[in-house]
Amino acid sequence: YQAMCAERRWRVEDWREYLQHHPLVSRLIQDLVWLQLDKNGQLINSFRSNEKGYFTTNEYGAEVLLYENQFITVAHSALLSSDDTAQWQAYLKVYKVNTLFDQFSASLPDIGKFKDGIIDDRLGWLMDSFTLRDVLKKLGYERDNSEDGGYFYSYYKYFDSLNIYINIEFSGSMLPEENIPVVLYNLYFSNKKGIKDSAIALDKLPKVLLAEGYANYMAVANASSGFDPNWKDKLIW
Missing domain, CATH: 3.30.310 (TATA-Binding Protein)
Known part of the structure; x- marks a missing residue:
């Protein structure tokens, strides 16, 4: 949660080593939505990790490929469009995903x-x-x-x-x-x-x-x- 609020970024290779391949944390990251960023920090995709190690978007099965020199951060409604946020909310509800914490309800004030x-x-x-x-x-x-x-x-x-x-x-x-x-x-x-x-x-x-x-x-x-x-x-x- 703190990493989400701080908008912490992991290099793809670090994220794979310390989160995806960790025997315990690998299970936890499946209950969060993540953002794939290019080397300049621009959004490429939002995705989830599943138990088989694949990464999918909210488009019901579309696969995401991660590459070196990219970054990963925890997704949040403040970093996504309203359409993407709504799609993820619908996806999580349909698939009954019990996320570690709420990522998509908070909105920015004016x-x-x-x-x-x-x-x-x-x-x-x-x-x-x-x-x-x-x-x-x-x-x-x-x-x-x-x-x-x-x-x-x-x-x-x-x-x-x-x-x-x-x-x-x-x-x-x-x-x-x-x-x-x-x-x-x-x-x-x-x-x-x-x-x-x-x-x-x-x-x-x-x-x-x-x-x-x-x-x-x-x-x-x-x-x-x-x-x-x-x-x-x-x-x-």
Whole structure:
């Protein structure tokens, strides 16, 4: 999953040696969709690997041949056309493939709507603090450090291969935690945890990481009761 978000690329020969021919990993890669890239990083094909070592596309049996000086990366909807994404979704459903993780649901936000690297189009969506915590914990987020008085205001997920944090801020909770009304604030990416002033420009991020972070932000919003125009009056402090 981290490799997908980082858009990590393997040379074909390395991918074959360390993934395809690995006694355990070879089984896992069959449950993912991959992209074949040329030496310049341009997309050639998307494909799956089967138990016989063949590579097929979403066109129900069309075979893919891999060559040296090409690259392989984990597929994602942010790297494919909407038609290709829909075809893979249909293929995986027809063949009942239980993928290791979702590769084709997250979409890119319209970055032209946001300033200074801060995504805030779900500001004011109301929920309780335990719901927010549970959604983010399931997505791999950790609670940020508490400030004076035991208050904390964000959760984060760290990608060590990129040295990038995904930060999701809200109106705050306290330790020990109680279930209180909270409001979702914003999403941003940074090289230092919880420092909004140094948010990375959205157009400088890997597309997959941006799409996945936005999907996490939306997952929290979707677990809420929706936007409340009087959200400021619903907070306990």
